[in-house]
Amino acid sequence: MVIAGCSSAEVGSQQEAVTVETQEAEIGDLTGERIVNATTQSLSEVSLTPELTADVTEVLVEEGEQVEQGQVLARLDDSSLRNTLQQERAALEAAQSNVEVSKAGERGAEASVDQQQAALENANHSIRQAEEQLNRAQIDLEQARANRSDEIENAEQALQTAERNLQTAKNERNRSQQLYDEGLISEQELENAKTAVQDAQDSVTEAENSLEQTRQEYNIEQLQSQVETAQSNLQQARDSKKEIRARIESSNASVDEAEGNTDNAQASVEQQRQAVQQAEENLQDAVVTAPSSGRVLTVAVDPGEYYSQQEAMITIGEMNTLNATATVTEEQLSSFEEGAEMDVRFPSIGETRTGTVTYIADSSNDNGLFNVEVQVENPNGELRSGIYAEILLYETYVSDGLLVPTSSVINVDGQSSVFIREENQAVLVPVEVVREESDLTAIEADIEAGTPVITRGQYFLEDGSEVQSQQEVEESSQNSSSDSGSSEEDGSGGSEEGNSEENQESSNEESQQNNADSSSSEKTAHAPLNGGMTS
Numbered sequence: 001m002v003i004a005g006c007s008s009a010e011v012g013s014q015q016e017a018v019t020v021e022t023q024e025a026e027i028g029d030l031t032g033e034r035i036v037n038a039t040t041q042s043l044s045e046v047s048l049t050p051e052l053t054a055d056v057t058e059v060l061v062e063e064g065e066q067v068e069q070g071q072v073l074a075r076l077d078d079s080s081l082r083n084t085l086q087q088e089r090a091a092l093e094a095a096q097s098n099v100e101v102s103k104a105g106e107r108g109a110e111a112s113v114d115q116q117q118a119a120l121e122n123a124n125h126s127i128r129q130a131e132e133q134l135n136r137a138q139i140d141l142e143q144a145r146a147n148r149s150d151e152i153e154n155a156e157q158a159l160q161t162a163e164r165n166l167q168t169a170k171n172e173r174n175r176s177q178q179l180y181d182e183g184l185i186s187e188q189e190l191e192n193a194k195t196a197v198q199d200a201q202d203s204v205t206e207a208e209n210s211l212e213q214t215r216q217e218y219n220i221e222q223l224q225s226q227v228e229t230a231q232s233n234l235q236q237a238r239d240s241k242k243e244i245r246a247r248i249e250s251s252n253a254s255v256d257e258a259e260g261n262t263d264n265a266q267a268s269v270e271q272q273r274q275a276v277q278q279a280e281e282n283l284q285d286a287v288v289t290a291p292s293s294g295r296v297l298t299v300a301v302d303p304g305e306y307y308s309q310q311e312a313m314i315t316i317g318e319m320n321t322l323n324a325t326a327t328v329t330e331e332q333l334s335s336f337e338e339g340a341e342m343d344v345r346f347p348s349i350g351e352t353r354t355g356t357v358t359y360i361a362d363s364s365n366d367n368g369l370f371n372v373e374v375q376v377e378n379p380n381g382e383l384r385s386g387i388y389a390e391i392l393l394y395e396t397y398v399s400d401g402l403l404v405p406t407s408s409v410i411n412v413d414g415q416s417s418v419f420i421r422e423e424n425q426a427v428l429v430p431v432e433v434v435r436e437e438s439d440l441t442a443i444e445a446d447i448e449a450g451t452p453v454i455t456r457g458q459y460f461l462e463d464g465s466e467v468q469s470q471q472e473v474e475e476s477s478q479n480s481s482s483d484s485g486s487s488e489e490d491g492s493g494g495s496e497e498g499n500s501e502e503n504q505e506s507s508n509e510e511s512q513q514n515n516a517d518s519s520s521s522e523k524t525a526h527a528p529l530n531g532g533m534t535s
Contacts, residue, residue: 017466019473020457022421023405027449030398030435030442036391038326038344040383042317043375046292049312050076050285056305061314063299066381067290073314076307078286085279092272099265106258113251116244123241130237134230155214159207166200173197294318295381317385322378324355324389327369335393336360336372344376345390346383352392353377397435398442406441408453409433419454419461420447426454428463 054076061073176193179185298315301307324344328336336342336357345352355376364370374391376383408418409431416433419426431445447453454461461467468476 017424017468018426018457018460019470020419020421020426020454020461020467021470022452023408023455025402025404025420025447025449025451025453027400028403029396030401030403030437030440031394031396032437034332034393034395035345036326036328036332036393038324038374038389038391040322040376040385040387040389041325042294042297042319042385043321043323044292044294044318045297046294046316046318047312048073048288048291048314048316049309050288050307051309052076052081052282052285053306053308054078054081054286056301056303056307059299059301059303061296061299063296065296067294067296067316069290069292071290072287073290073296074288074301076286076288078283081279081283081286085276085283088272088276088279092269092276095265095269095272099262099269102258102262102265106255106262109251109254109258113248113255116248116251120241120244120248123237123244126237127234127241130230130234134227134234137227137230140226151214152211155207155211159204159211162200162204162207166197166204169193169197169200288313290316292316292318293320297385319378319381319383319385322376322383322385323358323373324376324391325371325373326391327365327367328372329369330364332393333360333370333372335395342374343392343394344374345392346387347390348387349382351382397437401434401442402445402447402449403440403442404431404447404453405455406436406439408455408458409436409441409443410458416443418443418445418447419458421452421454421467424466424468426458426461426463426465426467428461 056074057077058075059073060075061067061071067073173193173196176185176190180187180190294316296314297317298312300311301313307313338357338360340357341354342357343352344355353376355374357372358375359371359373361371372391376389404418409416410418412428415430417428417430420429421427429445429447431443431447434442434444436442454467457467
């Protein structure tokens with residue numbers, strides 16, 4: 001304060017180098033984050049509401065307890081349900097027995113139809129045979145009437161010829177025998193003559209048979225009788241076919257009736273099977289189990305209470321994964337894309353976790369906002385449903401801009417400026433602030449990337465001030481200590497004076513730094529020691 005009261009010329013002649021810190025300006029993107037308020041929800045909640053009313057016999061879990069899939073959570077009184085199931089199963093067995101009886105009757109009726117069909121085929125065959133027999137008998141009768149006398153005469157003549165040939169053969173045999181006895185012919189020639197007799201005898205026999213057959217074939221009365229018999233057989237076959245057809249129709253009607261009985265019996269079985277299934281389901285409902293792994297959120301009953309389905313007995317939530325649900329504006333909606341990863345911060349546990357966008361509403365709600373969901377893993381169960389969360393939206397405000405630490409930007413006579421270090425001097429450079437964030441600020445200025453920008457001590461500078469780094473101060477202090485050690489050999493008085501000067505300098509530096517920290521929080525420049533700057 002005393003120094004500030006002096007003239008600028010006097011201060012300038014006595015001013016020492018200001019200790020500063022610097023950081024290089026850089027080219028890069030200026031990014032920031034926006035917070036979207038969200039609330040966690042369990043990925044799925046299952047309300048267990050058994051479809052029956054009964055007394056609660058056991059409750060095996062408590063709220064907040066972790067359960068596994070299939071774990072028994074509670075039991076209801078099932079005594080009446082077991083009796084009902086036993087009755088329904090007995091009724092089902094009776095219905096199944098009726099089906100077997102009906103199927104047996106159906107098979108019997110079908111077998112009867114098959115038998116009658118076979119009989120019908122036989123009747124058709126008999127009719128065909130009778131028609132063929134009648135046709136042959138009629139043809140034989142007509143031929144007999146037309147050819148009877150001529151055929152018999154021809155057969156008689158053939159017999160007479162055969163008899164004459166036989167007599168001739170016998171005469172030739174007798175002659176051959178005589179010649180053989182006289183030794184005039186060989187034994188073979190005699191055998192040939194005997195063979196000729198035998199052949200002639202066979203011809204006679206054949207002619208006799210042919211004559212007899214001809215006489216029989218041309219027995220008009222007998223043939224007429226055969227025709228009448230064939231006609232009678234044909235009529236009987238036709239009458240039998242009519243009877244078989246009637247029996248087939250009756251058997252078919254029996255089959256239809258048996259099939260109807262079977263269908264009714266099977267319908268009764270199906271109905272009874274559904275009754276058994278319902279009874280089994282009711283019995284299963286008496287044992288309340290966890291449909292999936294999760295955490296018990298609510299338990300609404302106690303042992304001994306009567307459960308009446310008015311509310312869910314137990315609610316389970318799947319907590320290994322949670323949804324951070326939020327409503328966002330149309331502008332914020334563009335930051336969300338299904339399948340994209342986003343950071344979600346949970347202030348209650350002091351953690352930020354990466355989640356995945358799983359849902360984006362197609363339309364807005366009544367307030368013009370859109371619902372979004374970000375799925376976050378919760379393997380250790382640290383997060384709970386219904387807690388506050390923050391979805392972080394990262395935005396790029398400036399691309400490839402000139403960036404300097406925000407603490408380096410000060411206000412000098414209403415102009416945003418920064419001090420840069422050129423060798424051992426501070427140079428004041430006016431800047432235009434493009435975008436300011438907490439740590440970095442994008443500016444436009446006549447500064448190149450890599451230029452040292454003063455970030456501490458700048459509130460005690462003016463354009464052209466001499467500056468030094470903390471390292472330079474320490475090196476100077478080490479040199480001073482070395483010089484002080486040499487002067488101690490001459491006496492302790494010089495040492496005390498040097499120590500006093502060092503203490504005074506240290507006190508001045510601490511005072512300057514404290515003032516700088518206070519001024520930095522306000523981001524305004526106070527007057528330097530020589531009065532060259534104004535607020």
